Amino acid sequence: MTSPTPRDLTVTEVRLTPILVADPPLLNTQGVHQPYTPRLIIEVVTADGTVGLGETYGDTKYLHLAKPLADRLVGRQVGDLNALFVEADEVAVDASQVSGQVDVGGLRGVQTADKLRLSVLSGFEVACLDALGKSLGLPVHTLLGGKVRDAVEYSAYLFYKWADHPEGVAAEKDDWGAAVDPAGVVEQARRFKERYGFTSFKLKGGVFPPDEEIAAVRALAAAFPGHPLRLDPNGAWSVETSLKVAEELGDVLEYLEDPALGTPAMAEVAARLRSAPDKGAGGRRVGVPLATNMCVTTFAEIKEAFTTGAVQVVLSDHHYWGGLRNTQQLAAICRTFGVGVSMHSNTHLGISLAAMTHVAATVPNLHHACDSHYPWQSEDVLTERLTFEGGTLRVSDAPGLGVALDRDRLAFLHQRWLDDDGSLRDRDDAAAMRVTDPDWVTPAVPRW
Secondary structure: OOOOOOOOOEEEEEEEEEEEEEOOOEEEOOEEOOOEEEEEEEEEEEOOOOEEEEEEEOOHHHHHHHHHHHHHHOOOEOOOHHHHHHHHOOOOOOHHHOEOOOOOOOOOOOEOHHHHHHHHHHHHHHHHHHHHHHHHOOEHHHHOOOOOOOEEEEEEEEEOEOOOOOOOOOOOOOOOOOEOOHHHHHHHHHHHHHHHOOOOEEEEOOOOOHHHHHHHHHHHHHHOOOOOEEEEOOOEEOHHHHHHHHHHHOOOEEEEEOOEOOHHHHHHHHHHHHHOOOOOOOOOOOOOOEEEOOOOOOHHHHHHHHHOOOOOEEEEOHHHHOOHHHHHHHHHHHHHHOOEEEEOOOOOOHHHHHHHHHHHOOOOOEOOOEEOOHHHOOOOOEOOOOOOEOOEEEOOOOOEOOOOEOHHHHHHHHHHHHHOOOOOOOOOHHHHHHOOOOOOOOOOOOOO
16 A cells, blocks of 8 residues: 655745725724725745635735745745744844834733734734645644534624715725614614624724713613623723723623723722622622733733733734634633633634634633624625624634635735725724814823
């Protein structure tokens, strides 16, 4: 019996394709989403002709770093990822692209060289795992040690939203309509549930005064009794406001995400919630867990957040953390310290959603539905969109990620990027808001 001929898994080419994809006018404490957002599609090609797909942020600062990292990958075996991560430390990062030289947990605007590298490396790692899985005939979840669930639960990601982008701004139309009050938020949630079957809801807050957002969450609780609810103001509130909201909504929130900015402020909120007197059966539960995707985004930030009890749930994001294997390491650390884990989402396409689903399927202690922006994205680069059923996404057992690239769509979205005058190649929610309000500046925090 003859042994099969080994396939040549040497990386011969890495293709980097920046694109602009349509984004609705979703509001947050920074401003509003621009009509198009940049993403980077990565293709890793091996000597045997296999092509692996990856996706990450497409802003200019990431593109500048992607090319030298891609050059270091060529000539390596596609599975030689540990060495690539080591080599990445030697790639210089333009000082103008870095703000802050050390990680300060949860402080908005801190962008270190390490965080930039990891965000780019995440796309390369996913592309390499996709290629390796395709070559070996194995799904990515098998390469990560095997799945512990056949489907991953996702949460509806609700936003305050304008009906349209500002007049005169070129943009794609959507059919979601406006959501700027509790009734609009509830209607948006109904449509999410009807279309995708989601049974938990997360509202992006920090947009309106806290009392208005409390009213929106109360309206959701009344419309969808028993459904897990989350509220995320992106650090817009003071400690006192955070405590007030926790007291008002403690009986209906699954968790409160990043109410105050920075690990010390979060630790104070958490400590005071723990020491709050029990309201009893007739009152509202105050001890609502705090979640974060801002205080803990690198391994260096874990110690302060965990030892001070600042967070009870970490929302991982494989882009922040450098890929799928680092996400598994984070989940293991969370399990060791008794901290819950779920997954954060930013504007992403199907490649990232597929990668997120594969790694989520391998995490035993994933006890909260994951976030996903994907339903908001009307455009994709896949031949077939991924489909939520009953609020879950089935884990593909096909080789690699189980998705295929639509080259015509990729070319179309890349041409949009080429045609742009540069104003949309870096996401800037404050600039988008200034189209409507010329005097807008990103509000200082705490905003309330």
